[in-house]
Amino acid sequence: MAAEAAALDEPQLSYDPSPVRVEGLVRKHYAFVWRLLRRLGLREGDADDAAQQVFLTASARLGSVEPARERSFLYGVALNVGARARRSLVRRREEPLEAASESAAYEPSAERLLELRQARKLLDRLLDEMPEDLRVVFVLFELEELSTPEIAELCEIPVGTAASRLRRAREDFEERVARADARRRFPGGER
Amino acid sequence: MTDPERISQRGAGLAAHLLQAGKSELPDDASVERTLRALGGAGVLLSTSAAASGAKVSSAATAAGGAGAGVAGSAAAAGSTAKAVSAIFLVKWIGIGVVGGLGLASAAVVASGSSTPKPPVVAVREQAPRAPSVPAPVVPAARSSVVADEPAPVALPAPTLSAPRPSANVLEPEATPPALDEGAPLAAEVASVDRARSQLAAGQAAQALATLQGYEQQFPAARLLPEVLFLRLEAGERLGRSAEARAAAQRLVDGFPESPHASSARKLLGP
Numbered sequence: 001m002a003a004e005a006a007a008l009d010e011p012q013l014s015y016d017p018s019p020v021r022v023e024g025l026v027r028k029h030y031a032f033v034w035r036l037l038r039r040l041g042l043r044e045g046d047a048d049d050a051a052q053q054v055f056l057t058a059s060a061r062l063g064s065v066e067p068a069r070e071r072s073f074l075y076g077v078a079l080n081v082g083a084r085a086r087r088s089l090v091r092r093r094e095e096p097l098e099a100a101s102e103s104a105a106y107e108p109s110a111e112r113l114l115e116l117r118q119a120r121k122l123l124d125r126l127l128d129e130m131p132e133d134l135r136v137v138f139v140l141f142e143l144e145e146l147s148t149p150e151i152a153e154l155c156e157i158p159v160g161t162a163a164s165r166l167r168r169a170r171e172d173f174e175e176r177v178a179r180a181d182a183r184r185r186f187p188g189g190e191r
Numbered sequence: 192m193t194d195p196e197r198i199s200q201r202g203a204g205l206a207a208h209l210l211q212a213g214k215s216e217l218p219d220d221a222s223v224e225r226t227l228r229a230l231g232g233a234g235v236l237l238s239t240s241a242a243a244s245g246a247k248v249s250s251a252a253t254a255a256g257g258a259g260a261g262v263a264g265s266a267a268a269a270g271s272t273a274k275a276v277s278a279i280f281l282v283k284w285i286g287i288g289v290v291g292g293l294g295l296a297s298a299a300v301v302a303s304g305s306s307t308p309k310p311p312v313v314a315v316r317e318q319a320p321r322a323p324s325v326p327a328p329v330v331p332a333a334r335s336s337v338v339a340d341e342p343a344p345v346a347l348p349a350p351t352l353s354a355p356r357p358s359a360n361v362l363e364p365e366a367t368p369p370a371l372d373e374g375a376p377l378a379a380e381v382a383s384v385d386r387a388r389s390q391l392a393a394g395q396a397a398q399a400l401a402t403l404q405g406y407e408q409q410f411p412a413a414r415l416l417p418e419v420l421f422l423r424l425e426a427g428e429r430l431g432r433s434a435e436a437r438a439a440a441q442r443l444v445d446g447f448p449e450s451p452h453a454s455s456a457r458k459l460l461g462p
Contacts, residue, residue, distance in 0.1 A: 026227050034218040044392065048218065052226040116429055117394040119212035126209070141197070143214050148194050170198065177206040 017063035025062070025070060026055050032071070032144060033078045039139045040082045041128055050085045054078045075154050079136070126176045130169065137162055138169035220421070220452050380410050387422050396429040417443060421452035424459065 033054050037047040054077045058065070065073045127135055136155065140146045146154070152162035199210035383406055390399035403423045407413050420443040427436030440456035447453055 023227060026223065030223045030226065031217055034222065035213075035216060038216060039213060048222045048225070051218065051222070052229055055226050056229060116212045116215065117396075119209050120216060123209040123213045141194070142199060142210050145197065145214075166195075170195070174198070174206055177209065181205050 015063055015065060015067065017059075021062060022055075022059045025058065025074075029071060029074050030055070033074055035143065036075070036078050036139065037082045037085075039124070039127055039143055040079070040135070041086050041124065042082060046085060050078075050081050053081045053085075057081065072154050122180060126173060126180060129176060130172055134165055134169035134172055137165040138173060141166050142170075142173075217455075219425070220455055380406075380412075380415050383409065384415050384418055384422070387419075387426075391422060391426055391429070396426045400426040400430065400432075400435075417447040417450040417452055420447070421450075421455065424452075424456060428459070 030051060034047050034051040037050045037054075038044065042050055054074060057077050058074055061073075127139065130138065137151055140151045140154065141148070148162045148166060149159050151166070152159040155162065157165075197210075198206050199214060201207045383402060387399045387402040387406070390396075390402060400423065403419050403426060406419050407416070413419070420439045423439035424436050424443065427433065427439060436459060440459045443450060443456040444453050444460065
């Protein structure tokens, strides 16, 4: 991420790097970073570790981060750390979701999915299947409720590009949801 | 340019439901606290929330918690003078009051190099520091896993405990008084809470709630009550039993307003 690279390349100590600011940074943005990492494909425990890595990295560079750019900076670091973590992880997505989906098939009502954990697993699987550039925009808009201009700024892309990606991402997601729903309702039909 | 309506705001449909589920997911407070401890800001925390958490664990555990907090304080001081993060890398899975204190005590002991490695303590795990060239080592989280392109840390037993360890193990760090009479039950309490936490993490919210509901009967001293109430809150939420979740939240706020978990409880209760 260019924002992170720029910040990391020239760590000029011109802003407050104090523990107080570090703590504030964590308390203010931890949930955002953690949830972002989760929806970018990390499991809970992995997201804990990765979020910690994000803030450790960020704290070491905080002196070069303008307060108004903290979120953007963290976002860049989180994407970087998350991508690295995903590469290094042995993915174990297969077991719980598939097994759970099988059993859910016997009661094909939407209520069966009301269990949050189950829903999150399915959500993560669907997000996993999305192209990465769409996924990022989608997650920031739908889950973090950022506006398109904010996403454009974070991702350092034109607003039009962000809007276009968002539109494609939403179509993509809804198609995948429809397919997943059909699979749940009619197991053994469509694969 | 106007943004489209968010899918999650449609209120109905599987897509909306999935996104609402994703949105409502939050890291647990312990995860935040672990990160804070791992940072250079740990000194700040040790004098505030961590200490408060330890203090809430009841007078019966005061000796252990106090000793832990004392050593932890040393660790914090050392950490701040030595620029931070280094002394804190060793802390592993510090979730709750006394346990947190003991974990930091372990970290301090190991960091000072004055102790031989100890076997894992109940609910507290340590790991060797990573290579110093790595910019920012991770303090592994409760649900241990590998993050970066680095060798996996030495895996110690997960905090899923089926049987309590002897009390001596719990109060093992140097400069800590021998186990109190309450030591063994404390280990059992920790094991019980760990079991509930593992059940929750495995999506077995109902089982977790059952474990937690039995906790206060099983352990009248209830020294880990803030943690238990927080987990009851979480389990209740996951099961959609909002009344139970709110009741646990209310008890947490009323009884342990300084607990790190109380802030989550307040959020649930609303203004």
